[in-house]
Amino acid sequence: MTKFVYDFAEGDRDQRDLLGGKGANLAEMTNLGLPVPPGFIITTDACRAYLAGGSEPEGMAAEVTEHLTALEGTMGKRLGQADDPLLVSVRSGAKFSMPGMMETVLNVGLNDDSVHGLAAQAGDDRFAWDSYRRLVQMFGATVLDIDAEHFHDALEAAKSAKGTKNDLDLDAGDLAALVETYKGLVTEHAGRDFPQDPREQLDLAVRAVFDSWNSDRANIYRRQERIPADLGTAVSVVSMVFGNLGMDSGTGVAFTRDPASGAQGVYGDYLQNAQGEDVVAGIRNTLALTELERIDKTSYDELMRIMGVLEAHYRDLCDIEFTIERGKLWMLQTRVGKRTAAAAFTVATQLVDEGLIDLDEALQRVTGHQLAQLMFPRFDPDADKELLTTGMNASPGAAGGKAVFDSETAVAWAKRGEKVVLVRRETNPDDLAGMIAAEGILTSRGGRTSHAAVVARGMGKTAVCGAEELEVDVRNKVFTVGGEGPAAGREVREGEVIAVDGTSGEVYLGEIPVVPSPVMSYFEHGTIDDGDELVVAVDRIMRHADGIRRLRVRANADTGDDAALARRFGAEGIGLCRTEHMFLGERRSLVEDLVLAETRDEREKALAALLPMQIEDFTALYRAMAGQPVTIRLLDPPLHEFLPDLTELSVQVAVARERGELTDEQEALLENVRRLHEQNPMLGLRGVRLGIQVPGLFAMQIRAITRAAAALVDEGVTVLPEIMVPLVGTVQELQAVAAEIAEVVQEPESLVDGAPVEHQVGTMIELPRAALVAAEIAEVAQFFSFGTNDLTQTTWGFSRDDVESSFFSAYLDHGIFGVSPFESLDTVGVGELVEIASWRGREVRHDLKLGICGEHGGDPDSVHFFHRAGLDYVSCSPFRVPVARLEAGRAQA
Ligand code: PEP
Ligand code: MG
DSSP, X not given: OOOOEEEGGGOOGXXXXXXXXXXXXXXXXXXXXXXXXXXXXXXXXXXXXXHHHSSOOTTHHHHHHHHHHHHHHHHTSOBTOSSSOBOEEXXXXXXXXXXXXXXXXXXXXXXXXXXXXXXXXXXXXXXXXXXXXXXXXXXXXXXXXXXXXXXXXXXHHXXXXXXXXXXXXOOHXXXXXXXXXXXXXXXXXXXXOOOOOHHHHHHHHHXXXXXXXXXXXHHHHHXXXXXXXXXXXXXXXXXXXXXXXXXXXXXXXXXXXXXXXXXXXEEEEEEETOOGXXXXXXXXXXXETTHHHHHOHHHHHHHHHHHHHHHHXXXXXXXXXXXXXXXXXXXXXXEEOOOOHXXXXXXXXXXXXXXXXXXXXXXXXXXXXXXXXXXXXEEOTTSOOEEEEEOEEEEOSEEEEEXXXXXXXXXXXXXXXXXXXXXXXXXXXXXXXXXXXSSEEEESSOOTTSHHHHHHHHHTOEEEEOOTTEEEETXXXXXXXXXXXXXXXXXXXXXXXXXXXXXXXXXXXXXXXXXXXXXXXXXXXXXXXXXXXXXXXXXXXXXXXXXXXXXXXXXXXXXXXXXXXXXXXXXXXXXXXXXXXGGOGGGHXXXXXXXXXXXXXXXXXXXXXXXXXXXXXXXXXXXXXXXXXXXXXXXXXXXXXXXXXXXXXXXXXXXXXXXXXXXXXXXXXXXXXXXXXXXXXXXXXXXXXXXXXXXXXXXXXXXXXHHHHHHHHHHTOOOEEEXXXXXXXXXXXXXXXXXXXXXXXXXXXGEETTEEOOOEEEEEEOSHHHHHTHHHHHTTOSEEXXXXXXXXXXXXXXXXXXXXXXXXXXXXXXXXXXXXXXXSXXXXXXXXXXXXXXXXXXXXXXXXXXXXXXXXGGOHHHHHHHHHTTOSEEEEOGGGHHHHHXXXXXXXX
16 A cells, blocks of 8 residues: 655655655655654655545545654654644645745644643743744635735734834734634635644645645746646645744754855854744845854854765755754755856866765756856946945846836736846745746845745846845835945836846846856857866866767757857757758849749759859858768758748739739739648648759759868868758658769769769658658668657647747646647657657668757757667757757766
8 A cells, every 4th residue: 555654764865756855855864863853744645646636545644643643752742732732834845846836834733722832831922822823824824725915914903003013012912812813814714713623734734735736836836947747745744843932043044055156154044033934035134144153152063063964965065944942953954955057067066076976976966957057148347337236146147127026017028028127025936927037036135045046046047135225115116225325315116227137246227238158258269267166167067078978969050150159169060051041131032033933944044043152151161060070951941931921912913903013023923922822831842842843952952062062172171061851751752862962973063083072861850750661761861860840840730830829838837748849859759759760760770870950959858868869969059059068968977
C-alpha cells in the first residue's frame, strides 16, 4: 500500500519528488542533527490522488493520525490540548520551489480553550491572543476563502478605535475582542463557524494547501518557470516555534553567501519579535543579519556554525529560514539557494577552488538560461542620468519603461507593446502577472529576501527593492522621492519613464541608453579582464564545456556578418542559411520576374540576373566560415510570398478598371497572383516542390553554391559546402534534385583541378513521413538536418504562424502542455520522430551526419535531448550559440 506520510527522520534530501523540496530538506537537517522542530510530511502522492479524486486518498487520514500521535508523544502534549497545546504549522512544499505561490497556515491547534493554555504556558496573554487572531485570519482567508480585506479592515478598525497605527499597541483584551470579530466574519462570509476542533483545523488546512497547487498564481508561476503542472505539492506539518514571544525572539532569513554576487560573508535579514512570514512578505523593514551578533551572540554563533555545516554538506550556497524562540535557535527551512545568474557562475568556480566540487559539477550548477541573462546589455555608465534614489540591488539587469502601479495595468500596457516598470510598496504573490509583464520591478519596502526580490531573481527579472526614500501611493498612482538628496520632493506619476539598475540598486528618471555587458564583450571579442571575477568564471566554465562536449554547435546565419559574429560566439559552422532572406529588398522584383516569366527566355534572363548576386552571397558566407561546414538550403517558402498581396492587388485592379486605367500587365499580374494563391501555403507549393515546379530555380542556386566554392578553393580558402533540400517527403524528390546537383557540379566553373568541388548533399527532415522513410532517404542524403519548426507544425497539425497567438494560452492554462512545443521540443512525440529517423538513417548510412536547425537548437532542454538522441550538432541563432555550447557541455558532464 502506498505510504502517504513520512516522519522527518524517515526522509532525506533526495526525495524531493515525494516530500517536496521543503520536506526533503527538513528531513535532511533532522538527520544531520540540526535543531529542527519535530514534524511529518504528507507526500505529493497524496496531493496528486486528492486532486485527481477530489478527496483524501484512502488510508491517508489513518496515517496522519498515527504520525500526529507520535508527534504528540515526542512533544509531550496533544494538538490543541487545553492547558498546554501542541500547535503546528501546515506548509506547502513542491519539488521545485515556488516562493509564496501556495498556502501556509500557522498556529493550527488554537481554539477558545487552548488559547488560555498557551497564555499560561508562555506567561503572556497578549502573545496567545495575537497568535489566535493570526490563526483565524489566515485560516479564514486561505482555507475558507474569505476576502482577506475583511480581516484587514477589522484590524485597522481596532487600531483606530485604540488611536494607534501600530499592531503592538493592541493589548490582550483588544486582541481577544478582535478574535471575536474575526470569528463573526468567518460565520458571516463562510457560512460556518470557525472550527474549534484542532484535528478538523489540521485536516482543512492540509486540503487548502493541496488546493493551492491549482491557484491562479501558482499556475502562472509554473508556466513562467516551466514547472510541470502535474507534480502536486507535499505538506509539512511542523510543531510551532515562536519568534513573536518578545524581543529575545525573532525570525530571519540567511544565505551562506551573497546571492547577488556569490561573495562569502554574512547575508540575510532579521526581524525581532516577529512571526513566520513577516520577513519574506517585506511588510516591515528588517535588520541586517550581522545585527544579530549584537542582539543575541549565542544564537548568532550557533547560526554561523550551522550555516558552515549546511554549506559543507550541500556543497553549495544554501538559504535558510530560522526562528529564535526566547534565545533558542530553530531551523525552519533550508534549500540550495536561488541566486542571480552572475552568482551562479562565480559561486560554482569558488566552490571548485575550495575543493568542494569539480569542474564537471560546476558546469551542472549553471544553466544556459543564466548565461543568456548575463549577455543582456546594461546602462551606459557615461550617459547623463538623473538619479532619483538608490535601493537594494535585488536582481540584476537594466530595465526601463513607464512607471505603473498595479499588476493589471502592467499586464494591459505590456500587451499593447509598452515597456513598463512595476512600482509597488511591496509585492505579494498576486502581483505575479504584473511582474512577468514588466521589464523591471521597484519596491519601497522589503529586503533582498522579500517576495519581490526572490521571485524576480528566480525569473531573471531586474528588480530594485527596499528603496526606502520612496513614498509609493498606489491609489493615486504616483511615487514621491523623500530624503535629502537632489531629487527630494520629485513626483513620478503613472506613465512617466523611469529606469532601474538591479545591479547597483539605482533608480533613474527617463530613458537611459544601454551598452553591452562584459560577458557579451567577452564572447564577441574574447576580452577577459582578470579583475572581473564573473568574466573569469564564465570563461573557465565555457572552456570546460567546450572541452568535454560531444555535440557540435553551429549557427543559423544568412550573411557574412552574421556568420562572422556567430564564429566569434564559438559557432563551428553554419547549420542553416535560409536563402529566401537573400531575395528580399531590391531583388524581390527579380524573383517576381522569374515567377511571372512566360517564356523560357524570360525565365533564363531572370535567373541570370540572380546568379551573380547569389555567388556573392555565398562567397561572403564561406569566407566568414573558412574551414568550417556551411549548410545552404535551397529556396523554401511559397513563391507567392514574393508577389503582391492578393487582396490589395485586387482592389488596385478594380480601381484602375473603374478609372479606365487598367494595363495588360496589371491584369496579367493579378491573374498570376490568383493562380499561385493557396489556402494553406505552408502545406503547399514550397520547398522541394517549388524546385521541381519552377525549372532552373534550384539549378541557379546550386550553380552559385558550387561556383563560389570552386573560386575560393582556387584562392586557397578551405570551403565545405553542404547543399540542403527542404521539405522532402519522399526519396524521389531528393533524387530529382540530387540529379540536378550532379549535373551542375560538372560544369567547368564548378570544377577544381578537373573534379567537382568538394560538397555534400543532404536534406531537411521536417515532415513526419520523411522521418518514417528515413532509411530510403539516407540512400541519397549524406546528412539530415531536422527542421523541428516544421516537424512540430506537421506532427501536431499546429500552424506555427497562428497558434501562439490563438489557443496556446488556453492550452497552457489547462496544463495540456507546460511550455509551447515550438519553444521546447516535444520529446515524446516530435522527439520520437527525430530518434526514429536517426536510427533508420544510420542503419543504412553509418556515417550519416545528423543535425537540427529549428528554433529548438538554442533551447536548453531540447539541447539535452539532441545530445541523448546522438545528433552530431545543433544549429541556432548566433546569440544562442554560447548557450547551446554550455548546455551541450552540461549534457555531457
Ligand atoms: C524548420 O522548419 O525547423 C526550419 C529550420 O526551417 P524554417 O524555420 O525555415 O521553416
Ligand atoms: Mg522548415
